[in-house]
Amino acid sequence: MSSLINCPECNHEILSRLGTVCPECGYTVGYFNGDKKRKIYGKFFALTVFVPFISFITILFASQNKYSMYVGIAFFFYLAIKSCPLLFKDIFLTKFEKVFFWGIWIIANSLIFSMIFNVLRKGFEG
Ligand SMILES: [Zn+2]
Numbered sequence: 169m170s171s172l173i174n175c176p177e178c179n180h181e182i183l184s185r186l187g188t189v190c191p192e193c194g195y196t197v198g199y200f201n202g203d204k205k206r207k208i209y210g211k212f213f214a215l216t217v218f219v220p221f222i223s224f225i226t227i228l229f230a231s232q233n234k235y236s237m238y239v240g241i242a243f244f245f246y247l248a249i250k251s252c253p254l255l256f257k258d259i260f261l262t263k264f265e266k267v268f269f270w271g272i273w274i275i276a277n278s279l280i281f282s283m284i285f286n287v288l289r290k291g292f293e294g
Pocket of ligand 1: 175176177178179180190191192193194195
């Protein structure tokens, strides 16, 4: 699993394994900055936290008005698809990571979906 990468500080070839210390400059490989996969993984990790939050806020504001609600729903679907773990399946190294991200994605998006459903069911005032 440990491949070689170039040290981001001095370009010396080092192992991508977590905790590897570069013998040239002392750079330590962290969880998110090892190989390329780990970098994408770090971005994806942030994505799973922020996307449901952004969707939630969008729907909250969009629910004031029918037309902005349609835009909000479209935005929600766009973000849900963009953050779907299916697109990132290559970066999961362990089964736990896979289950963890699918769990977050399903729970967060079904919560927002039920929120959208409630807004649509109640209709719009005014
Ligand atoms: Zn180095």
